[in-house]
Amino acid sequence: MRNWLILHVLAACCFGCRAEESVIQPTEDVEVVEGQPTQLSCTFDTTDLSPYLFWYKQQANGKPMFMLREDTFGTGETATEFKERFHARLNVTAKSVPLTIQRLQLSDSAVYYCALRPTVTTVYSALLQKL
Template sequence: MRNWLILHVLSACCFGCRAEENVIQPTEDVMVVEGQPTTLACIFDTTDLSPYLFWYKQQTNSNPMFMLRRDTFGAGETSTEFKERFHARLNVTAKSVPLTIQKVQLSDSAVYYCALRPTVTTVYSAPLQKL
């Protein structure tokens, strides 16, 4: 018996984006059989000649988690827990950065966001000390 999963795909708002910049994820829900690969589409539009594209994963009742970043002139960055089965390649000519998930697992059921600029930031805090 095959288990079907639904992956939800949403476009994230750009943080500090200009009016001519946007991200489009043409498919909102992707149904996939557990154990099979799938690809989530992300198309972007920007006048930036070296854009940074991000993928985030958000599971029910939790904050979005940074998955990976792809940019024009570097290898980008991938969070440790996503290095093995999650891959994306930035195609500046086609203005796309599809996310491929190998061997989809039940734990992959989530909402996936593609973003043109970072939308989740880490706030570092240190305990206050009296001098």
């Protein structure tokens, strides 16, 4: 018997972005089968020639957790707890950065956010500097 999981793709973030910049994610629940791979889509529009795209995961009653960053230089960064099964590849030409999750687990049920630089972390640090 297969266990079904629901991944919530709720919103995209573009904090501090200019009017011509945006991040687009389907705002829908994705039903997936435990143990199988899945891909969550994220497209963006920016005039920045070197965009940075981020993925965050937010579990029920929790705060968004940084998962990974992809950039045009190919260096990127992935938080330790996401290195094994979570991958994204920035495609500047297609203006997309899909998130692939391998071997889905029950603990993967969460809300996933895609964000374009600058992100929430920039807003938080600006607020902390004002205090």
